[in-house]
Amino acid sequence: MFVALFDIDSTLLRTQGAGRAAFVETFRAEFDIERLHGEISFAGRSDRAIVREVLAQHGIEDRPGTWQRFVRGYLRRLERTLVIRRGGLLPGVLPLLRAIRERSDIAMGILTGNIAAGARLKLEHYGIDSFFDFGGYGDHHTDRGGIAVEALGAADAFLRTTHRRSAKPALTTVIGDTPQDVQCARSIAARAIAVATGNSSLSELTAAAPDRALPDLTDRDSILSFITAD
Ligand SMILES: [Mg+2]
Structure with a gap:
């Protein structure tokens, strides 16, 4: 998985x-x-x-x-x-989430600095909360590495319950918009996709050495094949 x-x-x-x-x-x-x-x-x-x-x-x-x-x-x-404030989903997000949900071999979760209840409010407000089965949040941790450990643990608990499988760091991809997202992926030995839809430019993200640095999440097929690469 x-x-x-x-x-x-x-x-x-x-x-x-x-x-x-x-x-x-x-x-x-x-x-x-x-x-x-x-x-x-x-x-x-x-x-x-x-x-x-x-x-x-x-x-x-x-x-x-x-x-x-x-x-x-x-x-x-x-x-x-x-x-x-009238925000919204970023380009490519909904088609990507739908495509991932179609796959039975990918489990989807959240890794955020938001407190869990705040994360839920945001995801519900934009109608995408149902895509995510578990997550790591910013209620207790002051560093993102701690949140990454929590998220991986939550993924593992979910997979054990639903699939009798464990979550493997090498088969886990963290998708985020800052160098800190890339660093926290590395801290749990996961892969990293960095997306330049936040304040960090593509070159700033590239400097953090993610596996992929993308302008946005619209290239659904290549993102899917990266997430599911053995
Ligand atoms: Mg962010």
């Missing part, structure tokens, strides 16, 4: 800043943080890591209750910002 692990933001879909807006509004309303110091980088990072950094910058103690408060506020606002 092959495994395909998809990043969400700027790989499958673009929220036109809905996630960032929900973050900013939550920090302002719940923690009196009016402006985020400098340019907080969101791309390729986990929600847990971003929140930890912002709280530290403002001298707020990062306790379990603080995190839970952030999560509640963020999810409530994300539901609204997803409706206001």
Whole structure:
């Protein structure tokens, strides 16, 4: 069995800043943080890591209750910002997901820095949640390598239950839009497809040495044959 692990933001879909807006509004309303110091980088990072950094910058103690408060506020606002900001699926995504679902030898999951409930909101909003059976998320991990381990473990648990098979890193492909996606694929010995639909250019992605660097996900047949190569 092959495994395909998809990043969400700027790989499958673009929220036109809905996630960032929900973050900013939550920090302002719940923690009196009016402006985020400098340019907080969101791309390729986990929600847990971003929140930890912002709280530290403002001298707020990062306790379990603080995190839970952030999560509640963020999810409530994300539901609204997803409706206001008019994002959408990226080119080629829906045909690719449909083609993968037709194959009985590929299992599809998520590998994202989003918290699981936030990931679900985004995937549901754009109508693609039903394509994914498992995932690794940014609720607990501050580094993407930890999320990759979680995603591979979830793939393994899924395959054992449904197919009595294990998930093999060498037959697993991570698809993402940042150098961090490529690095986390390598950290679990998986293959990597990098797609230039986010902030990273094709040449920046190529520098991270993925197995394939693509402008977008429209070349369905070559992506499928790469994912299913032995
Ligand atoms: Mg991304």
